[in-house]
Amino acid sequence: MNDYPKYIQDLILEFSKLPGIGYKTAVRLSMHIINKNLEEVLNFSNSIKSAKENLKYCGVCGNFSEDETCFICKDSSRDKSLICVVQDVKDVYAFEKTRSYMGVYHVLHGVISPNRGIGPETLNLEGLIKKVNSQNIKEIILATSPTLEGEATSIYISKLLGEKNIKITRLAYGIPLGSDLEYVDEITLSRALDFRRDF
Numbered sequence: 001m002n003d004y005p006k007y008i009q010d011l012i013l014e015f016s017k018l019p020g021i022g023y024k025t026a027v028r029l030s031m032h033i034i035n036k037n038l039e040e041v042l043n044f045s046n047s048i049k050s051a052k053e054n055l056k057y058c059g060v061c062g063n064f065s066e067d068e069t070c071f072i073c074k075d076s077s078r079d080k081s082l083i084c085v086v087q088d089v090k091d092v093y094a095f096e097k098t099r100s101y102m103g104v105y106h107v108l109h110g111v112i113s114p115n116r117g118i119g120p121e122t123l124n125l126e127g128l129i130k131k132v133n134s135q136n137i138k139e140i141i142l143a144t145s146p147t148l149e150g151e152a153t154s155i156y157i158s159k160l161l162g163e164k165n166i167k168i169t170r171l172a173y174g175i176p177l178g179s180d181l182e183y184v185d186e187i188t189l190s191r192a193l194d195f196r197r198d199f
């Protein structure tokens with residue numbers, strides 16, 4: 001059996017490093033790319049390059065941003081005393097789609113997962129504690145996904161903030177257990193937010 005030419009092998013290797021991409025899919029994607037014309041391929045690779053070069057994490061909340069501070073944290077109409085804690089940047093956009101949330105966010109960039117060796121020290125928690133200690137925060141909404149790891153993370157944070165005089169709430173039920181927030185429709189997510197309960 002002949003191996004693919006080295007250039008294609010390299011491409012297959014890079015694709016197979018992506019989440020959810022097995023070897024067969026990596027081969028299919030590699031062939032797809034090679035069969036495109038050069039202009040299309042350059043557009044694709046340039047969009048990856050410029051996203052990586054131009055985006056960073058907002059220094060305040062951890063959202064993607066082209067500047068030091070993201071458009072949500074810069075917006076003076078947003079209620080800075082209400083913080084919705086989410087596990088991934090994509091969850092910020094899930095809540096933004098509901099158009100009903102007017103507070104700000106704090107992105108953890110992960111969840112605690114003892115099985116995968118991910119402890120609380122790897123999460124963006126320091127910034128949250130700093131905010132709680134230095135600003136007038138009225139409410140923290142713990143909006144991690146309703147999975148075991150998401151729940152464990154929320155419990156950890158609620159204990160961490162337990163002694164502070166802040167209202168801590170959790171999204172209401174109605175979100176299917178075990179689901180990722182990004183797949184929950186806007187109406188369900190909006191209602192889960194409206195009917196949030198004390199943690």
Ligand SMILES: [Zn+2]
Pocket residue numbers: 058059060061062063069070071072073074
């Ligand atoms: Zn921000």
